[in-house]
Amino acid sequence: MRARRISKSFGDIVALDGIDVEIAEGQVHGLVGPNGAGKTTLLGLLLGLARADGGELEILGSPVRDTLAVPDGVAGFVDGPGLYPSLTAWQNLAALARLRGDGADGIDDALAEVGLTDVAGDRVRGFSLGMRQRLGLAAALLTKPRLLVLDEPANGLDPAGKRHVHRVLSRLAAHGTAVVLSSHRMDDLAALCSEVTLLATGRVVFSGPVRTLVAGALAGELEYRLAASDPAAARRTALQTPQLRVLDGDDLLQGHDPDVLLVRAAVPALDDLVARLIGAGVGVRELAPVVAPLEAAFLALTATADAAGEPR
Secondary structure, eight states: OEEEEEEEEETTEEEEEEEEEEOOTTOEEEEEOSTTSSHHHHHHHHTTSSOOSEEEEEETTEEOOSOOOOOTTEEEESSSOOOOTTSBHHHHHHHHHHHTTOOSTTHHHHHHHTTOGGGTTSBGGGOOHHHHHHHHHHHHHTTOOSEEEEESTTTTOOHHHHHHHHHHHHHHHHTTOEEEEEOSOHHHHHHHOSEEEEEETTEEEEEEEHHHHHHHHHTSOEEEEEEESSHHHHHHHHHTSTTEEEEOGGGGTSOOOTTEEEEEEOHHHHHHHHHHHHHTTOOEEEEEESSOHHHHHHHHHHHHHHHHTOOO
């Protein structure tokens, strides 16, 4: 999928302002940004639910013309999957297959793939949000897509459901399917995506490897939680470590365990702290960012875009 200078407006609201995005085969590509950044609009263009006002859009090697239609080989959903509440999970997939002129082959496998075999005969009206998301994914799998477009696929999922979805998406990418997904869950993006595009105010503020975005965040200072075998000794050591600041719990506006130390530092100072703790005979039981590096990068870049006052 390749988008060049894509623009889309709804009246006076500019949803997409000349964006460039490229997603390769076999890649899980994350699409992130604040509410109203233009993510859903872009996904709608990929699924043939809307037409761009300007620019060039190429999907699976073919240019997209001025038509509202899902290109062949593309599947997915925006704003949740469309399902029939009065039908069972199996009947929903069968109905979708009939609409495409297909038979029931593959329905059982698709339900098993997303972990819904045990509820195949249950009516969808009783499904949780997470179960509906998984059924929507099963519906997309029936088409054997070459480009899979998903809007918040992990929304409402419990840990088991999330594991199923992660496994499915990783398998599809391994077999050459391009997957583009929007999500507000940075843990999912970090676990699944090799590349990510960050939108803010309808423009691309970053597009590239996740590792590059994370490395940029780690190059600066972040807040970390430190749990040690001797909290008092850990505090004394931290206070003596150059280029490192010990924070009060209130600094991060959250409940704070008094035995857990909160510090702010860049990676070199953090390495120095760990070496000092080990040298002092203090065991390190936990050392983790308060905000994951990917989320920190997201917050920093979107804040910069907002401060610049870029038009929507």
